[in-house]
Amino acid sequence: CFLVCSCPVSAPVLSFHVGSGCRDPHSFTQAIADCRRVFEMGRGVGHDMSLLDIGGGFPGVEGSEPEFEEMARAINAALAQDFPEGAGIEVIAEPGCFYAASVCVAAVNIIAKKAVLQPGGHRKLLYYLSDGHHGTFRDLLREPYPRVPTVVKELCSKPPLFPCILYGPTCTAFDKLFNEEVQLPELDVGDWLIFPSMGAYSAALSSTFNGFLPASICYIVGPELRNLLETAS
Ligand SMILES: Cc1ncc(COP(=O)(O)O)c(C=O)c1O
Structure with missing residues (x-):
């Protein structure tokens, strides 16, 4: 234009x-x-x-x-x-x-989880997150590849990875962070995931769809993030 x-x-x-x-x-x-x-x-x-x-x-x-x-x-x-x-x-x-983009990270936690058995007996994990497409992550569907979040949990050095679908909290079929699967370890309700570089087109595009409030914004420096997540969970 x-x-x-x-x-x-x-x-x-x-x-x-x-x-x-x-x-x-x-x-x-x-x-x-x-x-x-x-x-x-x-x-x-x-x-x-x-x-x-x-x-x-x-x-x-x-x-x-x-x-x-x-x-x-x-x-x-x-x-x-x-x-x-x-x-x-x-x-x-x-x-x-x-x-x-690089000045904000988005921290979300798992609010529900479902395991689905696929043909051949392989497990696929569905993680439902505290924030999703109608909130902070609306712009991610525009990106060519799904972003793999950082897992905030002590795990063994090479945990097995599973194909996972990441859903938001609003119970609509569209509320997915990405259309593709991402490879993540087995996690539990309450565990946190971190998405770096979420400072652009995130809060600005988020809505209150289905009554979910936009993410709260916290100002933090370096290792304070871990303490913040521990008190929040
Ligand atoms: C006129 C104009 N300039 C600059 C920008 C910022 O673009 P970007 O976030 O891609 O840097 C926008 C965003 O829509 C815009 O409309």
């Missing part, structure tokens, strides 16, 4: 946003090339075009594909080509997720 804004006291700003969770650096390359044409059109009709805003869409979660550096390389190459240094253009960005 493109936007050209102008007000009487400032020069026109040309801005675009490729969309959050962008996975194709070419989206930036194309948008920057399009902006160059819009700059030329603006200048052609007498506007003082000098500010380009390349919006958000940068990854904030570690291990994202493509990673931030790859996007930055594509953007730098496109800017060097279409808005070279010395051309008098100031370039800004609005990296929301990039800054916000």
